[in-house]
Amino acid sequence: MQVGTPYNLPFSPTTVVFGQSPTIVLGQNGDGIATNGTDAVNGPVVASFSLTSGSVNWSYQGTAGDTLSIIQATVDGGVTINDSNTGVIQLSSTGSPELRRAGRQKVHGSIAIAGVSSALQGAVPLDLSDWISTASGSASLIWSPNGSNNIPTLLAQTVYPMAKGNAQGQSISPFCRRQTSNCVLAPQSDSTFSNPFVPGVQTREVIYELFTLQNGALAPIVGNSQTKITVTEENSTNPNTKICDWLTPLGKCQSLGTYPDDYIVGNTGNFTVEQIFAIDRCQSQVFWPTDGFNSQGFPIQTWYGALSQNAIVTTNWATIQQNSPNMQAGATCSQGCSSIQANGTK
Amino acid sequence: MPLTVVDLDPVYGQPMWSLQAAGIQQGNSILYCYGGGDAPQIAVRGDGAVVVSEPTNNGFPPLSVMNIPPNGAGVSYPIPTSTNTMNGKAIDVQCCMGPPMVNVDGTIYVEYEVRNTVNNVITSDTLYLQQINVDNSWPSKVLSSTTQNQALLPGSIIPHGQGGVLATWTISPCCPPNPPAIQYPYRRRTWSLCR
Numbered sequence: 001m002q003v004g005t006p007y008n009l010p011f012s013p014t015t016v017v018f019g020q021s022p023t024i025v026l027g028q029n030g031d032g033i034a035t036n037g038t039d040a041v042n043g044p045v046v047a048s049f050s051l052t053s054g055s056v057n058w059s060y061q062g063t064a065g066d067t068l069s070i071i072q073a074t075v076d077g078g079v080t081i082n083d084s085n086t087g088v089i090q091l092s093s094t095g096s097p098e099l100r101r102a103g104r105q106k107v108h109g110s111i112a113i114a115g116v117s118s119a120l121q122g123a124v125p126l127d128l129s130d131w132i133s134t135a136s137g138s139a140s141l142i143w144s145p146n147g148s149n150n151i152p153t154l155l156a157q158t159v160y161p162m163a164k165g166n167a168q169g170q171s172i173s174p175f176c177r178r179q180t181s182n183c184v185l186a187p188q189s190d191s192t193f194s195n196p197f198v199p200g201v202q203t204r205e206v207i208y209e210l211f212t213l214q215n216g217a218l219a220p221i222v223g224n225s226q227t228k229i230t231v232t233e234e235n236s237t238n239p240n241t242k243i244c245d246w247l248t249p250l251g252k253c254q255s256l257g258t259y260p261d262d263y264i265v266g267n268t269g270n271f272t273v274e275q276i277f278a279i280d281r282c283q284s285q286v287f288w289p290t291d292g293f294n295s296q297g298f299p300i301q302t303w304y305g306a307l308s309q310n311a312i313v314t315t316n317w318a319t320i321q322q323n324s325p326n327m328q329a330g331a332t333c334s335q336g337c338s339s340i341q342a343n344g345t346k
Numbered sequence: 347m348p349l350t351v352v353d354l355d356p357v358y359g360q361p362m363w364s365l366q367a368a369g370i371q372q373g374n375s376i377l378y379c380y381g382g383g384d385a386p387q388i389a390v391r392g393d394g395a396v397v398v399s400e401p402t403n404n405g406f407p408p409l410s411v412m413n414i415p416p417n418g419a420g421v422s423y424p425i426p427t428s429t430n431t432m433n434g435k436a437i438d439v440q441c442c443m444g445p446p447m448v449n450v451d452g453t454i455y456v457e458y459e460v461r462n463t464v465n466n467v468i469t470s471d472t473l474y475l476q477q478i479n480v481d482n483s484w485p486s487k488v489l490s491s492t493t494q495n496q497a498l499l500p501g502s503i504i505p506h507g508q509g510g511v512l513a514t515w516t517i518s519p520c521c522p523p524n525p526p527a528i529q530y531p532y533r534r535r536t537w538s539l540c541r
Contacts, residue, residue, distance in 0.1 A: 006490065009514065016518040019401055020384035021444070021501030022516065030507055051506055159450050160504045171389035173449040173505060178392055179450045
């Protein structure tokens with residue numbers, strides 16, 4: 001083991017209480033985000049600091065008497081915190097409270113507070129739209145879709161994005177961020193067939209499955225039925241298309257273990273939509289195969305991953321286009337992957 | 347009733363294993379003594395093994411790993427004791443443990459403190475980082491030490507994303523009720539694993 005140079009965290013409480021130590025998470029850019037929770041004199045602080053130098057990037061100070069707790073570091077570089085007196089606050093990547101969207105401003109008492117959601121006081125996120133609260137004495141769901149009120153629920157892409165590591169509070173990284181799992185998605189099966197309910201319309205059904213990516217090789221993760229795969233869809237070219245926007249309860253698209261997606265125009269006409277996949281609220285790459293040749297000239301397939309993709313759906317066919325796939329990190333897949341390419345080529 | 351950590355079957359709710367605190371013999375009865383802030387701290391390894399550390403010397407085992415695959419065995423680890431000397435009479439006591447954490451590779455980390463006092467003055471205090479590897483070896487290293495009448499209270503640990511961990515602790519001037527203030531009592535240190 002090598003030991004780094006110790007340095008101070010940016011908290012100066014006037015008293016120290018046994019058993020109370022700062023809570024730390026890893027932010028999207030790899031910096032630490034910590035809070036001392038309480039400081040009855042100066043007010044508690046949330047601060048972002050460099051892991052290598054200890055220098056403070058920004059800090060946010062609460063009011064004396066408040067208790068601040070970190071809920072999660074978010075994919076936009078910010079952090080979601082809870083203030084015991086006001087509610088949930090989203091701090092930006094520079095530590096400023098995010099302003100609410102027009103028309104969604106909440107009122108705390110008689111005073112409107114920018115960036116604070118008193119409705120989520122003490123609640124924790126369950127998925128991309130629901131938070132769980134026990135404020136009433138029993139567990140209840142609160143509707144707060146990803147991004148509404150400027151409080152995102154996609155986690156930072158780091159190994160410790162939440163206080164106590166994962167959603168279960170097990171002091172370990174989320175399942176897909178562990179060395180032994182390192183999850184991505186890839187199609188397990190991919191088939192096109194005539195839709196029996198809409199004559200003349202083809203349906204492309206892709207079943208996405210959880211894979212582990214180890215040393216450039218994809219392998220299916222079997223028997224993990226608790227892992228929640230979710231999809232958000234944005235920028236549809238057809239406003240009549242039902243998409244997974246997570247802004248309405250019916251718009252949810254999620255599944256455990258595997259995710260079947262039927263690409264079909266229905267009766268609303270052709271459309272193109274951008275898809276973003278997440279595994280347990282962690283944005284995930286989707287790998288698709290590409291035909292090529294190895295150094296001996298034999299045909300091979302190589303899988304490349306991308307964090308988003310466009311689905312182009314027409315009456316007769318559906319095709320997928322990966323957005324900025326990482327062509328520098330190709331992978332092999334010897335079992336469990338469909339060999340059909342994103343554009344539908346067999 | 348002794349303080350007990352119980353793992354319940356998720357379907358039937360039946361206890362699968364449990365870990366109990368020991369009591370103190372006081373006259374003809376057993377005293378169970380638990381205060382505020384001394385609830386056991388728990389982490390869960392990816393293979394289902396459960397790490398339990400006890401912050402104080404309330405009778406609960408200081409560090410245990412339960413439900414270890416493949417047969418669900420449990421192990422308690424010996425943590426060095428501290429010495430409390432008062433008017434020339436020395437007693438060995440268990441001092442303080444921090445919360446456990448499991449790194450991305452399955453390695454368990456937890457901090458513990460060895461504090462030696464003489465007539466309520468901390469003559470030496472050493473903070474250790476205990477590691478329990480997936481091969482069941484369990485080396486420890488000194489994080490910090492002092493002879494300045496200060497306590498080095500174990501704190502939280504998180505993975506730093508490059509294979510190693512961040513370890514934090516609190517420097518607490520001795521002794522209540524009116525300890526002198528100290529600026530920046532919370533410290534952290536980066537540990538990297540050499541493999």
